[in-house]
Amino acid sequence: MPRxxxxxxxxxxxxxxxxxxxxxxxxxxxxxxxxxxxxNFIVIADCHRSVHFEFHLGSPRARRISLAKIDxxxxxxxxxxxxxxREIALIEKGK
Numbered sequence: 837m838p839r840x841x842x843x844x845x846x847x848x849x850x851x852x853x854x855x856x857x858x859x860x861x862x863x864x865x866x867x868x869x870x871x872x873x874x875x876n877f878i879v880i881a882d883c884h885r886s887v888h889f890e891f892h893l894g895s896p897r898a899r900r901i902s903l904a905k906i907d908x909x910x911x912x913x914x915x916x917x918x919x920x921x922r923e924i925a926l927i928e929k930g931k
Contacts, residue, residue, distance in 0.1 A: 841865045848882070857882045866893070876902070 842863040849855035858881050864874025876891040889909070891902035 837865060837867060839865055855883070863891075872899075878906075 840862055842861065845858060845860045847855070848857035848859060860879040861877070863876045866872060866874060872893045872895075874893065876893060878889045880887050889905070891905065892898040893902060
């Protein structure tokens with residue numbers, strides 16, 4: 837059985853830029869719910885900075901917090917994307 841049920845690493849900028857910005861996400865296999873102590877995380881790196889988010893599943897409370905954390909991150913990132921797109925449109929329109 838694979839150690840990870842989800843693992844994704846991708847660069848955030850085109851290869852032509854040689855930028856090291858990337859995202860790495862991993863969810864470890866719980867082996868049909870038998871192991872709640874796997875390493876579940878997201879790393880977001882941009883140039884020389886990175887942030888590491890951990891998502892613990894070891895208790896019912898930790899599982900609720902982990903889902904709430906990723907839901908909130910997705911909500912904030914989606915709002916940020918919408919605001920960024922609006923500002924880009926305004927800038928492009930003003931040129």
